Amino acid sequence: MRYSIIAFIGVFMAMAASCKKSDLTLYDSPASVYFDLSASQRDSLLYTFAYTPEKASDTVYLPVKLEGIRSGEDRSFVLKIDPDSTTAIAGKHYKAIDPSYTIPAQSGILYVPVVLYNTDTLLQYSSVRIKFYLEPTPELGVSMPELSQARLVFSSKLERPDWWSQWMQDYYSQVKHQLFIIVTGQTVLTKEGQDAPKNLYFVSLLTTFLNDPAKWVTDHPEKGYVLEKVDDMTYHFYNTDNPKKVIVYRYDSDARRFFFIDENGDQVH
Numbered sequence: 001m002r003y004s005i006i007a008f009i010g011v012f013m014a015m016a017a018s019c020k021k022s023d024l025t026l027y028d029s030p031a032s033v034y035f036d037l038s039a040s041q042r043d044s045l046l047y048t049f050a051y052t053p054e055k056a057s058d059t060v061y062l063p064v065k066l067e068g069i070r071s072g073e074d075r076s077f078v079l080k081i082d083p084d085s086t087t088a089i090a091g092k093h094y095k096a097i098d099p100s101y102t103i104p105a106q107s108g109i110l111y112v113p114v115v116l117y118n119t120d121t122l123l124q125y126s127s128v129r130i131k132f133y134l135e136p137t138p139e140l141g142v143s144m145p146e147l148s149q150a151r152l153v154f155s156s157k158l159e160r161p162d163w164w165s166q167w168m169q170d171y172y173s174q175v176k177h178q179l180f181i182i183v184t185g186q187t188v189l190t191k192e193g194q195d196a197p198k199n200l201y202f203v204s205l206l207t208t209f210l211n212d213p214a215k216w217v218t219d220h221p222e223k224g225y226v227l228e229k230v231d232d233m234t235y236h237f238y239n240t241d242n243p244k245k246v247i248v249y250r251y252d253s254d255a256r257r258f259f260f261i262d263e264n265g266d267q268v269h
Helices: 002-027 164-168 174-184 193-211 213-219
Strands: 032-035 045-048 057-067 075-081 101-103 109-117 128-135 149-155 225-231 234-239 242-252 257-260
Touching: 032 128, 045 057, 057 075, 057 101, 057 149, 101 109, 164 174, 164 193, 174 193, 174 242, 174 257, 193 213, 213 225
Parallel strands: 045 149
Antiparallel strands: 032 057, 057 109, 075 101, 075 128, 128 149, 225 234, 234 242, 242 257
C-alpha cells in the first residue's frame, strides 16, 4: 500500500511538471495576428453591389485575430495593400486604409472596416480586387505567413440566372435585371410551375414599370428613385443615395415612346 501511494504521488508530480512545462511552451512566444478566414474565404472574399444598386458604398469587415495571450494594454498592427496584386483604386473603389489598427486591451480580435464604393459604372462589367497583407510591428508579429494575406474581390455585375428564360423570355441585360430587382424587390424566382401565378405577378410589375416609370417613381417615394429630365429626348433614372449610377431613359421617335437603354446601347423590352 505504501509503495502504491508513493507511486501515485510520483505520477501526479510528473503530470504536474509536464503540464507546467506545456503551459510555459504554449504561452512563452510573442503575440501575433492573422486573418481569421474560413477555408473558402482564404482564396478570395467576394462582394457584389448587384442586389443593392441604390447603395453608393458599403463596408466589408476583415477579421484579424490575436494569437497569444491577451494583454491589459492596447496593441497595434499594420495592414497594407499589395499594389502588384491590386486592381482597385483607392478613393475611387475603396476608402484608403489607416496606417495602423489597434486590438483593444483584453480583446482577441478586431474587425477591420473596409469601405467599398459603388460609383464606378465599370463595376457593372468587371470586378476589381484588393490584396491585403499583415506586417509585423514591435507589439504584434506575424507568425503564420499562410494566414497573413487576404484578397477581396468585388463588383456590381449581375449574371443571367437560370430561371430568367422561363419567366422573362430570351432577352436579357444587366439593366433589365437591375430594374427587375428595384421594382419587385426579388433577387430569385423559382422554376416551379406551381409558383407561376406569383412569378408572373412579379414580371407584370416590371412590365407596368417599363411602360410608365414616372408613375412608379411617384407611387413609391420611399424607394428614393427619381426620373430626372436631361432634355426633351432623355431622362436619367437613379437613386438619390447613388446619383452617379444612372440608367438612361430615351425617346424613340419611330416607336413614339421612351425606352430604358441597356449596357449594350439597346432598348430594354
